[in-house]
Amino acid sequence: GQQLNQSPQSMFIQEGEDVSMNCTSSSIFNTWLWYKQDPGEGPVLLIALYKAGELTSNGRLTAQFGITRKDSFLNISASIPSDVGIYFCAGPTLWDTDKLIFGTGTRLQVFP
Amino acid sequence: DAGITQSPRYKITETGRQVTLMCHQTWSHSYMFWYRQDLGHGLRLIYYSAAADITDKGEVPDGYVVSRSKTENFPLTLESATRSQTSVYFCASKDLYTEAFFGQGTRLTVV
Numbered sequence: 001g002q003q004l005n006q007s008p009q010s011m012f013i014q015e016g017e018d019v020s021m022n023c024t025s026s027s028i029f030n031t032w033l034w035y036k037q038d039p040g041e042g043p044v045l046l047i048a049l050y051k052a053g054e055l056t057s058n059g060r061l062t063a064q065f066g067i068t069r070k071d072s073f074l075n076i077s078a079s080i081p082s083d084v085g086i087y088f089c090a091g092p093t094l095w096d097t098d099k100l101i102f103g104t105g106t107r108l109q110v111f112p
Numbered sequence: 113d114a115g116i117t118q119s120p121r122y123k124i125t126e127t128g129r130q131v132t133l134m135c136h137q138t139w140s141h142s143y144m145f146w147y148r149q150d151l152g153h154g155l156r157l158i159y160y161s162a163a164a165d166i167t168d169k170g171e172v173p174d175g176y177v178v179s180r181s182k183t184e185n186f187p188l189t190l191e192s193a194t195r196s197q198t199s200v201y202f203c204a205s206k207d208l209y210t211e212a213f214f215g216q217g218t219r220l221t222v223v
Binding site: 004006033040041042043044045048088090096098099100101102103104105 | 143145147152153154155156157160162168170171202204206211212213214215216217
């Protein structure tokens with residue numbers, strides 16, 4: 001079945017630095033979603049992408065839907081301590097769009 | 113209160129016991145999902161439902177049972193709990209034109 005692989009697995013950065021993470025799949029997706037999970041909470045939607053090549057921003061966050069439809073990228077500019085958490089990519093599978101699957105996550109730690 | 117709620121938040125059970133995790137949403141969303149979260153595996157889909165009385169297997173369904181007799185409820189049952197089912201379980205719901213909203217999770221420990 002379709003799988004989503006995220007990299008890096010974890011990141012330790014200094015406050016103020018920019019962050020980049022990505023999500024790849026061996027098969028295409030028609031929607032890419034990025035969620036953030038704060039410690040002890042459920043994931044919350046950050047950005048949704050619906051078209052190949054689409055670039056969407058949400059404050060300091062920018063995400064792109066890869067042209068091949070097999071990858072997506074999330075960038076965070078000027079990181080702050082509240083950016084700490086786990087970032088997940090997700091998307092409905094191609095053959096069953098009711099089935100929403102998630103990646104393995106990128107754990108972000110921000111040091112002051 | 114509006115939203116999606118899971119209960120209990122924490123549960124400790126013994127190997128072999130049956131345990132049911134509850135999920136309730138007040139939006140009348142069509143779709144509901146159960147995921148488990150384990151270190152190194154991200155969120156893995158256990159079961160999902162597109163509407164009342166319609167359920168389907170996800171990536172890791174073995175050892176779990178679900179039902180959806182009412183749109184707002186989607187309970188997950190572990191028929192005979194095993195230690196490998198120790199995990200954090202998340203329920204989510206969505207509608208056709210929204211993306212998924214998650215509950216706060218249930219931390220289950222099987223001893």
